[in-house]
Structures are given as C-alpha cells and as structure tokens.
Amino acid sequence: MRLKTTLDQWLTLIEVDKAGSIQAAASRLNKSHTTLIYAIKKLEQQLGVSLIRVEGRRAVLTDDGKSLLRRAEPIVDQANELELLGSQLSKGIESEITVTIDHLCNRDWLYRPISEFLASNAGTSIQVRETSLSSTRDAVINQQADIAIITLPVTNYLAEAFxxxxxxxxxxxxxxxxxxxxxxxxxxxxxxxxxxxxxxxxxxxxxxxxxxxxxxxxxxxxxxxxxxxxxxxxxxxxxxxxxxxxxxxxxxxxxxxxxxxxxxxxPIHLSLPKAVQTGPAASALYEFLLADANRRMDNI
CATH class of the missing domain: 3.40.190.290 (D-Maltodextrin-Binding Protein; domain 2)
Known part of the structure; x- marks a missing residue:
C-alpha cells in the first residue's frame, strides 16, 4: 500500500498548530512561508478535507484538522524514536539492558536512578530481575546481567559499595x-x-x-x-x-x-559482570546508580 501523505507533511501541520501561525512555524522549521502554505494545501488536497482556517493573523485547525492531528502526533513521535534508536544502535548503544537486584536491596536505590537514566535514554529498555543467594552469584558468574546488585562480592569480579x-x-x-x-x-x-x-x-x-x-x-x-x-x-x-x-x-x-x-x-554492592564488554547504555546506568549511592552514603 502506497501512502498519499508523508511524515514531513504531518510535522508541518503539528508545528503550525504549536506556533499558531504559518509564519512562526516557518521560522521554527527554517523553511519559507510559501513552502509551508504549499505543503498544507497539498495535504488538504490529498486528504480531501480542510485542515486550517485563518482567523486574523492566526492559523487555526479545523475540527477535521484537530481530529487528524490527534492521530498524527503519536505517529510522528514514534518516527522520531525510531530515528533516535537507529542512531543509538549505530553507535553500539544497547536497545535493552538487564539489571539483577538481590532481594535484600532497597528497591528505591534502583528505581530512583533508573528514572534519571530513562529521561535521557529513550531508546534503551530495561529488564529488572530479582535474585537471592545462589541466583545472585550466578547472575554475575554466568553474565546473566549487564549490571548486578549483589550482597558480598563474587570471587574474581570487581564490586563497588552500594x-x-x-x-x-x-x-x-x-x-x-x-x-x-x-x-x-x-x-x-x-x-x-x-x-x-x-x-x-x-x-x-x-x-x-x-x-x-x-x-x-x-x-x-x-x-x-x-x-x-x-x-x-x-x-x-x-x-x-x-x-x-x-x-x-x-x-x-x-x-x-x-x-x-x-x-x-x-553489605550491598554493584557489579558489572561483563566487565570491559559492558555496553555504553549499561555503563551510563551504572554511573547513575553509583552517583545516587554516593549521595546516599554522604548523607549518612
């Protein structure tokens, strides 16, 4: 199936709605006023509906335009996320990382830093798995996790106080x-x-x-x-x-x-089971975890 419209056309309509005028949207998109008018007129012709009406100096979406825009915005957002993910993958940034946490650990110590990490790493998903006793050790020895929150350090694996x-x-x-x-x-x-x-x-x-x-x-x-x-x-x-x-x-x-x-x-510790093979996303989350731990321990 060949689509009549393009993401760029929908992005133009989104920017016009946000800016409130075609001239302001043209400035934000670094395009000419004429180019935006042409793009919107073409989109209206392709869809067979009126999308914008002019009220004074403002460009206001019609009811049909508002209805279509509500559906278009998440599609454009997903396209942006795809491009971001593609860029991250090209740099070797993992699309998913696994964190294991021993059941003794305070979960706030994990989820507070994760919140900070996700805010600046939209392209990486996180798997969290709970461990205890032998499974805590196995997560490190068998490299089942990118980051392991453990109790006592595992023999021959470095660990940081957490x-x-x-x-x-x-x-x-x-x-x-x-x-x-x-x-x-x-x-x-x-x-x-x-x-x-x-x-x-x-x-x-x-x-x-x-x-x-x-x-x-x-x-x-x-x-x-x-x-x-x-x-x-x-x-x-x-x-x-x-x-x-x-x-x-x-x-x-x-x-x-x-x-x-x-x-x-x-004692609770942080460990990187994959050592030097740890990916950039896991390394970034590790730094968030360590920084939060340092703040906590400095306040004790």
Whole structure:
C-alpha cells in the first residue's frame, strides 16, 4: 500500500498548530512561508478535507484538522524514536539492558536512578530481575546481567559499595515470643522460623544457607512480601530488612529483643559482570546508580 501523505507533511501541520501561525512555524522549521502554505494545501488536497482556517493573523485547525492531528502526533513521535534508536544502535548503544537486584536491596536505590537514566535514554529498555543467594552469584558468574546488585562480592569480579541493609527479627504481637522481655537462641528452637528461599539452582543446599537456621520447624516462602504476611498472621518469627519494615504498618508486630542477634547488617554492592564488554547504555546506568549511592552514603 502506497501512502498519499508523508511524515514531513504531518510535522508541518503539528508545528503550525504549536506556533499558531504559518509564519512562526516557518521560522521554527527554517523553511519559507510559501513552502509551508504549499505543503498544507497539498495535504488538504490529498486528504480531501480542510485542515486550517485563518482567523486574523492566526492559523487555526479545523475540527477535521484537530481530529487528524490527534492521530498524527503519536505517529510522528514514534518516527522520531525510531530515528533516535537507529542512531543509538549505530553507535553500539544497547536497545535493552538487564539489571539483577538481590532481594535484600532497597528497591528505591534502583528505581530512583533508573528514572534519571530513562529521561535521557529513550531508546534503551530495561529488564529488572530479582535474585537471592545462589541466583545472585550466578547472575554475575554466568553474565546473566549487564549490571548486578549483589550482597558480598563474587570471587574474581570487581564490586563497588552500594549500601548496607539492616536485618531485624520480628514477630506478631500476638505470638508467644512477643511476650518475652529477653530472648536467647534456645527460645527460638521450638518456634516456627519463616525464611525466604534461594531463587537459584541449588546444587548443594548447605552452601546456600545464611544466618541462624536451627528452628525445628520452618516456613519457606518466595519473597519478603510473603514473609511479612506470614509474620502478620502470627505464624512465626522472621528477619526482615529494616527498609521494608519502615514502609509497612508495624503496629501489630514486635522487634525481638534477641541476645546477640537483635540486628545484623548485609553489605550491598554493584557489579558489572561483563566487565570491559559492558555496553555504553549499561555503563551510563551504572554511573547513575553509583552517583545516587554516593549521595546516599554522604548523607549518612
């Protein structure tokens, strides 16, 4: 199918509508007044409708012109995005990058910089995948991500400090443990412990365990959302990231006064699994992430 009209014609109509006059639009497009009049007249002939009427010194779209322009504007925007994407691809800029984030990390630390990145990188899409334990490590070793937000650095891969997450043991206020003024590890042995499972492929489960796991009964869930729901229902105790607790209504839970374990901290790091092969878009996002981390840590 051969189109009667061109994107340039629609762009001309858009500029006339924005500028309010043909003369002003001609100046913005760096074209002559006569050229724009000819382009609009030709577009009207091709479509068989009147697009513009003159009111004094202003060029005003007709109702038909307004209706057509509403449909034309997103098409012109998409054409501009295609040209931008083509330009980026010609420079080796990735059309899509993958970021993995360990489930312990505060998600604000990721999405705030992503917002800044997307504002100046319209041609690049981002895949975000959550990891934990072995899958966090595998994302780096197997180069499953362009940028990996991890806990401890992976052997032989460079990592940059990104923040620290504090883990707090909590329990429902209606749970028997909540009635104790002081708790030791022996008090936990007969209680149900809620833990978040490893999201990776586990070859040796013993190597993936982290922290105190001596309770005789466990409830294992996929993520901290489920863990919180289980704690809220009084099913057992669980260690949750402090930043998650800060975003929730914690009036019905209690922090456990656990001797020797009331809180512990997990360091979070940034890593570039592909090292020198990291593309320019991923490198740019990495810099946004690092700059945001530096601002956060400077304010501590």
């Amino acid at each position: 923040g620290v997450v504090t883990m707090i043991p909590v329990v429902s206020r209606h749970h028997p443990l909540a009635q104790k003024s002081s708790i030791c590890s022996e008090d936990l042995l007969s209680e149900t412990q809620i833990i978040v499972r490893d999201l990776g492929h586990i070859e040796d489960p013993d190597e993936q365990d982290v922290g105190w796991l001596k309770s005789q009964q466990r409830l294992t869930v996929d993520n901290f959302d489920h863990a919180w729901a289980a704690v809220s229902q009084g099913l057992g105790f669980c260690r949750l990231p402090e930043h998650i607790l800060a975003s929730l209504d914690t009036t019905q839970v209690k922090k456990l006064p656990l001797l020797g374990g009331a809180r512990y901290q997990v």
